[in-house]
Amino acid sequence: MGLAFAVPAAIYLCFPPRSRKTPDWVQAGDLTQLDLGQPQQLTFRRTGTDGWKIAAEKATAWCVKTSDRDVIAFSPWCTHLGCAYHWDEQKKQFLCPCHGSVFGIDGKVLAGPAPRSLDRYEVKLENNAVWLGPVRGPGGTAL
Numbered sequence: 001m002g003l004a005f006a007v008p009a010a011i012y013l014c015f016p017p018r019s020r021k022t023p024d025w026v027q028a029g030d031l032t033q034l035d036l037g038q039p040q041q042l043t044f045r046r047t048g049t050d051g052w053k054i055a056a057e058k059a060t061a062w063c064v065k066t067s068d069r070d071v072i073a074f075s076p077w078c079t080h081l082g083c084a085y086h087w088d089e090q091k092k093q094f095l096c097p098c099h100g101s102v103f104g105i106d107g108k109v110l111a112g113p114a115p116r117s118l119d120r121y122e123v124k125l126e127n128n129a130v131w132l133g134p135v136r137g138p139g140g141t142a143l
């Protein structure tokens with residue numbers, strides 16, 4: 001009977017579950033599919049671990065191609081209380097419908113209660129592939 005409890009406990013202690021973590025980098029899109037200066041929402045799948053469970057989840061990023069070799073990728077969540085915002089093509093601004101925050105194409109707050117600019121993914125380009133890393137908040141801290 002004691003062995004029935006001791007073996008799982010020993011396995012747990014020797015191989016603790018991994019903390020919830022998303023992978024560092026994921027291929028999210030193709031640079032040639034982005035239009036210069038035109039925000040586009042990219043949808044991709046991330047695989048993360050939660051304990052011993054590995055789960056794939058849908059993720060998005062608002063991407064702005066600023067040159068042939070540069071892309072900015074914003075987290076899709078408003079920095080006020082985390083609602084999803086969208087790009088308004090006529091106003092040329094990101095608008096959050098929840099409490100009215102407004103962000104410029106560079107992610108800076110133009111109006112509303114949002115306390116800071118939009119958070120950004122780390123971005124790297126390999127040939128034409130757009131790779132997104134962790135989301136960085138104020139001061140470059142990982143979120």
Ligand code: FES
Pocket residue numbers: 078079080081082083096097098099100101112113114
């Ligand atoms: S969550 Fe966006 S303005 Fe409040």
